[in-house]
Amino acid sequence: MAARNNSTTSSVGAQQRDRKRSVAEEPVTSVLSGGDVPVPRDGETWDADEEVLAALGYKPEFKREFTLWTTFCVSFAVLGLLPSFASTLYYGMGYAGTAGMTWGWLVAMIGIQSVAASMAELCSSMPTSGGLYYAAAVLAGPRWGPLASWLTGWSNWFGQVTGAPSVNYGTAAMILAAASIQNPDYVPNDYQTFLLTIFIMIIHACMASFPTRWIAKVNSAGSTFNMIALVIVIIIIPAACDRTAHGLSKFNPSSAVWGDIYEGTSYPAGVSVLMSFISVIWTMSGYDSPFHLAEECSNANIASPRAIFMTSATGGIFGWFLQLVVAYTVVDIDTVLGSDLGQPFAAYLVDVLPKPVVLAVLSLTIIAGFAMGQGCMIAASRVTFAYARDDCLPFSFLLKKVNTRTRTPVNAVWFNSLVGCLVLLLIFGGSIAIGAIFSIGALAAFVAFTIPIFIRVFFVGNNFRPGPWNLGRFSIPIGVVASAFVALMVPILCLPSVTGSDLDASGMNWTAVVYGGPMILVMIWWVVSARKWFKGPKVNVQHMMLGNEGAVIEGKEAGSGSEDGEAVVVDGKGKAT
Numbered sequence: 001m002a003a004r005n006n007s008t009t010s011s012v013g014a015q016q017r018d019r020k021r022s023v024a025e026e027p028v029t030s031v032l033s034g035g036d037v038p039v040p041r042d043g044e045t046w047d048a049d050e051e052v053l054a055a056l057g058y059k060p061e062f063k064r065e066f067t068l069w070t071t072f073c074v075s076f077a078v079l080g081l082l083p084s085f086a087s088t089l090y091y092g093m094g095y096a097g098t099a100g101m102t103w104g105w106l107v108a109m110i111g112i113q114s115v116a117a118s119m120a121e122l123c124s125s126m127p128t129s130g131g132l133y134y135a136a137a138v139l140a141g142p143r144w145g146p147l148a149s150w151l152t153g154w155s156n157w158f159g160q161v162t163g164a165p166s167v168n169y170g171t172a173a174m175i176l177a178a179a180s181i182q183n184p185d186y187v188p189n190d191y192q193t194f195l196l197t198i199f200i201m202i203i204h205a206c207m208a209s210f211p212t213r214w215i216a217k218v219n220s221a222g223s224t225f226n227m228i229a230l231v232i233v234i235i236i237i238p239a240a241c242d243r244t245a246h247g248l249s250k251f252n253p254s255s256a257v258w259g260d261i262y263e264g265t266s267y268p269a270g271v272s273v274l275m276s277f278i279s280v281i282w283t284m285s286g287y288d289s290p291f292h293l294a295e296e297c298s299n300a301n302i303a304s305p306r307a308i309f310m311t312s313a314t315g316g317i318f319g320w321f322l323q324l325v326v327a328y329t330v331v332d333i334d335t336v337l338g339s340d341l342g343q344p345f346a347a348y349l350v351d352v353l354p355k356p357v358v359l360a361v362l363s364l365t366i367i368a369g370f371a372m373g374q375g376c377m378i379a380a381s382r383v384t385f386a387y388a389r390d391d392c393l394p395f396s397f398l399l400k401k402v403n404t405r406t407r408t409p410v411n412a413v414w415f416n417s418l419v420g421c422l423v424l425l426l427i428f429g430g431s432i433a434i435g436a437i438f439s440i441g442a443l444a445a446f447v448a449f450t451i452p453i454f455i456r457v458f459f460v461g462n463n464f465r466p467g468p469w470n471l472g473r474f475s476i477p478i479g480v481v482a483s484a485f486v487a488l489m490v491p492i493l494c495l496p497s498v499t500g501s502d503l504d505a506s507g508m509n510w511t512a513v514v515y516g517g518p519m520i521l522v523m524i525w526w527v528v529s530a531r532k533w534f535k536g537p538k539v540n541v542q543h544m545m546l547g548n549e550g551a552v553i554e555g556k557e558a559g560s561g562s563e564d565g566e567a568v569v570v571d572g573k574g575k576a577t
Contacts, residue, residue, distance in 0.1 A: 026055035027301060029125045029465045031138055031537050049300055056128050057539035058389075061402055062296045063212050068303040070216040071290045073223035075311040078286030078379055080167065080372025081319050082230045085283060086345035086365050087170030088438060089326070092279030093344065094337050095497065096269070097262025098252070098327035100276030105323050107273075108280040109316040111485025115446065116287050116312035117471060118453040118479045120305035124467030127294035127301045129386035130537060132156055135452035137536035139460050147526065148451060149536040153387050154522045156448035158515060159285070159441050160383045163376035164204060165197070165420040166282075166437040169427070171369035172196040177346035178362045181355065188342065194427045200373060201424075205417040208377040211406045212296055215378060222371025229364040234321050240357045241329045251328045262333055266499040274492045281442040281489065283319060287311040288449065289375065292382040305469040342431075380416045385409035390538045432510065439511035443493045450486040453479050 024034035032038070038054035040046055050060045066074070085092075092101050122135045133156060137149035175196060176188035207218060243250060261269040264276075290307035294300040297307075330336065331351040339347030345365070349358040388399035395415070403410040426434045456464050457479035471478055496509040526534075 021051065021055075023055045026052055027125065027465070027467045028052060028055045029135075029138055030056050031134075031539060032057050049298060052127065052301055053295060056126060056134070057537065058128060058295070060295070061407075063407055064296055064298045064300075065212045066216055066293055066297040068297075068299070068306055070220050071293055071297050071303060072307040072310055073220040074216075074293060074375050074378060075287055075289040075307050076314065077219050077223040077226055077371050077375030078163070078289045079284065079311055079315045080226060080286065080368060080375070081283065081315055081322065082226065082233060082365050083167065083170060083174075083369030083372050084286075085279070085319065085322055085326075086174060086343075086369070087167070088279040088282050089344045089348065090337060090435075091282075091438070092276050092323070093262070093264075093326070093330070093333055094276075095262075095264040095278075096272045096276040097260055097264065097333055098257045098330065099259060099261045100273045100279075101323040101327045102258050104273045104276055105280055105320050108277045109284075109320070111481065111489075112280065112284045113312055113316060114478045114482035114485065115449050115453065116308055118456075118475070118482045119288060119291065119449055120308040121466060121470050121475060122452055122456065123291045123294065123308055124301045124305040124469035125465060127291075127297075127304050127467075128537075129292050129295045129382050130390070131288065131291035131294070131383070131386070132448050132452050133387060133392075134537050136455060139452055139455045139464065141459075146531070146534055146536045148455060150392070150522070150526055150530060150534060151519075152448050152451045153392055155444045155451075155519065156288075157383055157387060157393075158518060159444035159448060160376075160380035161416050161419050162423055162437045162441050162444070163286075163380055164201065164373050164416070165423045166441055167369060167373040167376050168197045168200040168204070168420075169193070169424065169434060169437070171200060171366055171373060173343045174346060174362055174366050174369065177341045177343035178359060178366070180341055181346065181350060181358060181362075187340065190427050194424060197424055197427070198421055200370065201417055201420055204374045204377040205413055207374055208381055208413045209403070209406060209408060209410045212408060215408070219371070219375055219378070222368075222374060226368045226371055229368045230318055230322065233361055233364060234318075234325055236357065236361065237325050237329060237353065240354065241352050242354060243329060243331060243352060246331055246351075248331065252330065257324075257327045264333075264337075265495075265497045266502065267495070271492070271495075274489070275495060275497070277489060278439060278442055278493055280319075281446060281493070282438050284312060284315055285442055285445040286372075286375070286379070287315070288445070289379040292379050292386070296382075301467045302469055305467070377413065377416065381409050381413040384412035384416055388412065390536070392534065426514075432508065436510040436514045439493050439509065440515045443490060443511060443515055446486050447490065450483055454483045457483060 022035055022037045023030050023032045032055065038051070046054060046060070049064055053060055096104060119132070123131065126135050126138065128134045133149050133153035136152040137145040140148035172193050176193060180186050180188065208215065210218070238251070241250060261272060263272070265272045267275070287308050290297070290304040290311070294304045297303050326348065329352050330348060335351060336344050336348045341347045341350070346358075346362060349361055353361065384393065384399055387393050388396040393399055399409070399412045399415055401411050402408065423437060426437065457476055466475070494509055494512040496503055
């Protein structure tokens with residue numbers, strides 16, 4: 001009887017192997033072993049996208065209603081060039097002046113585009129909602145994978161969860177600045193800014209709880225408006241510029257725009273330019289969104305990496321045009337930075353444009369900022385869901401639930417909103433304190449972006465199995481540039497703008513504390529407890545195990561191919577390493 005049962009089981013396994021391809025035949029780098037064969041439950045069928053996801057160890061849970069265009073729209077909305085530029089003008093212009101905005105932007109984009117290209121290559125090979133966190137676990141291997149995944153995941157989450165609050169804070173500040181322009185007797189206070197930002201957060205949380213199809217349409221419209229508004233602003237500012245009212249020429253001379261470095265910090269000019277990169281990095285940190293939406297995108301291992309690369313490239317080009325427009329038309333940097341309006345971009349517009357045009361440009365920027373905050377909320381909720389699915393976060397049992405009606409991670413949306421509202425209490429700590437959320441978003445995001453890229457370049461090498469979208473022989477050199485750029489910028493982003501006796505609590509750069517403090521707690525948690533139970537991404541799809549073709553395994557741990565549930569890297573020939 002036992003022999004007969006074994007024979008029947010082997011026959012079932014053989015039939016399943018004939019029906020489904022093994023992991024080694026899929027264009028993925030997976031936590032599963034190369035010979036494992038994911039199998040659907042009874043009554044289920046998988047399309048090509050779902051087979052790729054199953055080869056990565058996950059069962060399909062979302063509707064794939066995003067396309068290349070709608071995924072790009074969410075990503076471009078998160079990038080939000082116009083509102084991002086407006087929100088971070090204080091750093092871009094205030095640290096190095098127009099030189100940092102012109103050639104400084106170009107230098108920064110070399111590093112940023114390298115990071116985006118390397119990330120897109122990882123996305124093509126591992127198109128999951130976990131994204132960078134999953135990639136770090138697989139690429140670092142059995143010994144270091146859990147720790148690399150833990151650090152990447154938490155750093156990325158810190159960047160994601162502060163995205164919507166920082167964007168919405170900037171939007172609220174612009175709304176109140178517009179009110180001040182309309183009524184000069186009105187001066188907004190911190191309490192009003194806080195309440196307005198919270199109100200915007202609640203609206204976005206409601207919108208992010210919609211079904212995927214609705215979210216795609218809303219973000220497509222928002223992103224389209226964002227692009228149109230950006231082009232309008234780039235055209236309207238030089239066309240309506242009224243610098244002659246100040247007794248100046250129509251535009252600043254090129255020698256001043258490209259050559260004069262504003263002394264906005266206590267450091268040498270070169271360091272000041274590097275410090276101004278915070279504006280570029282924070283503005284250009286939204287292109288990872290297609291990675292986190294990969295499980296909701298059709299043809300994900302091609303469409304998602306394309307969306308990543310397109311977002312960064314398009315944002316870099318149009319962002320530079322916007323920088324040039326402002327650099328050539330700004331009247332006085334000191335006036336812009338010290339205005340009572342509390343919003344440098346609004347102060348700049350008041351200096352160079354007639355009042356009706358100022359209000360029109362601010363209105364376009366505010367609407368674009370609203371769309372950007374919505375995109376940030378969506379991307380962050382997918383990251384939270386992915387990490388909760390692997391029990392990485394507190395209350396994971398609630399956060400990993402997908403709403404049965406909307407088929408979206410509603411619990412994750414509202415959890416992120418609550419955390420974001422608590423972060424916004426920094427408003428009452430002053431401009432330096434709330435400004436830390438911008439540095440955190442830039443620093444946390446790029447640390448998470450680069451950990452798996454660094455591992456892939458310096459430790460995995462040719463054992464990485466690229467997906468259909470890849471960089472070919474340029475993969476390693478581009479990855480080296482990306483890693484070097486972030487290694488340079490991490491300490492730069494933590495520098496205060498003043499030094500010596502001028503440095504006090506009000507001038508301190510709190511990024512190292514606000515980001516470093518939680519990361520230290522995360523590391524303590526790892527040492528004390530998490531290293532004992534956290535093993536990286538958890539497989540939740542049934543699969544036939546390598547070397548035991550007759551047995552269908554109900555996946556629970558990462559890397560079913562090894563006895564202790566550790567991750568396995570599959571090389572280009574489908575061999576486990």
